[in-house]
Amino acid sequence: MLEAKNRLGIVFFPAYDWAISPTHPEREERLLYTQDQLREEGLFDIDGITEYKPEVASHEDVERTHFCLPDVASIATKSHLISAGGAIKAARLVMEKEEEKAFALVRPPGHHAMKFVHGNRGFCNMNIEAIMLEWIRETYGQKRVAIIDTDCHHGDGTQDIYWHDPNTLFISLHQDGRTIYPGTGFPKDLGGPGALGKTINIPLPPGTSDEGFLHVVDHTILPILEHFKPDLIINSAGQDNHYTDPITNMNFSAQGYALLNQKLNPDLAVLEGGYAIQGALPYVNLGICLAMAGVDYSGVREPNFNAEALRQPQKVTDYIKRLSAETRELYFNPPRDKMKGEVSEGFFVRHKDIFYDTDGISESQVESVMMCDNCPGVLKIESWSTVNPLSVGIEIPIDACERCHGKGLQLFEEAQVKGNYRYMQLINRRDRQYQQYGF
Structure with missing residues (x-):
């Protein structure tokens, strides 16, 4: 029998009763194929991997993180509170040492929800990672935390919430905002005056494949993490960088996602975007779960995977190498004269x-x-x-x-x-x- 090197808790909530619309990319089916895949592959038969049910976040959990107008009830449905509660459950498992790592496979997502909330933007009503992190701090005291957002879209909501927080390092690895929603997330955006350099944006060009993502991890993100020395690492695990995603333009694979996760070695992961419901999410989620548990993921492959066809052009590789070096320098030597305000x-x-x-x-x-x-x-x-x-x-x-x-x-x-x-x-x-x- 396979055995996990790291005890992993998986909190699953597909939100069967909530969707923006029946045909919207953010709908119920997003996690149904993942659920089938994880069970068919025998993930929960691996000793050390356990499935958990989510909690329900309270209105106070939301109110310690967001200013909601006119109130929480007008912003968040029961599904949103359970999604946030699933992230809190994952945090509780790790903080109480019941599990070594945890992955909240939940929806609706949240990383576009900012400090003030008037409604839904980017499919997000409330920021489930931020609600989780502030629950951790409320319960266990101040922590030094790194949030690594690997969603294809810039995590502008999480950036906004932690713009002035020197104890939260926010790194967003995303498709260049000049080519995709929300049109933000550039290297010059480094945080407020008391937290300058604690926001790091790495906008990658369309067509970036495994090579480009992993270069940035090795040469920018890992050196920054080594210097920042967080108490906790959270992966805001959006999966819409996948080469089959219908609303993005990247060429990342399930193997790439798994290796990225292995390198980042997060304590907690929370699902964000990812809209290739059949072609990507079942395989990427399986790869991430195996990587977090420390189990071999080399057999995880999408049915139509062709590494050669996905290889990024040399000009993309050269651009990413320059961007990676420049971004690393901005963390270690952030220029104060570039702040907007x-x-x-x-x-x-x-x-x-x-x-x-x-x-x-x-x-x-x-x-x-x-x-x-x-x-x-x-x-x-x-x-x-x-x-x-x-x-x-x-x-x-x-x-x-x-x-x-x-x-x-x-x-x-x-x-x-x-x-x-x-x-x-x-x-x-x-x-x-x-x-x-x-x-």
């Missing part, structure tokens, strides 16, 4: 316009973070959209200094007195207080 009364301020492609919502924001040498700084976001009036969210970080803690409480009190905000929300991580007015 302005300093006003002790705050670093930036203005953002955000489009929700799925729901057709346009949002504008003014984001202000307090400049502080002792903590990440209190965060204030004023937000308004085509579906919600001017509202405000204020976050006091979990490791806030006394100055920022006091300033955050003051800003929330002032917001209530002014009366010009329809909704007001306080995320007070230091005191574990989550307050709302106008809801």
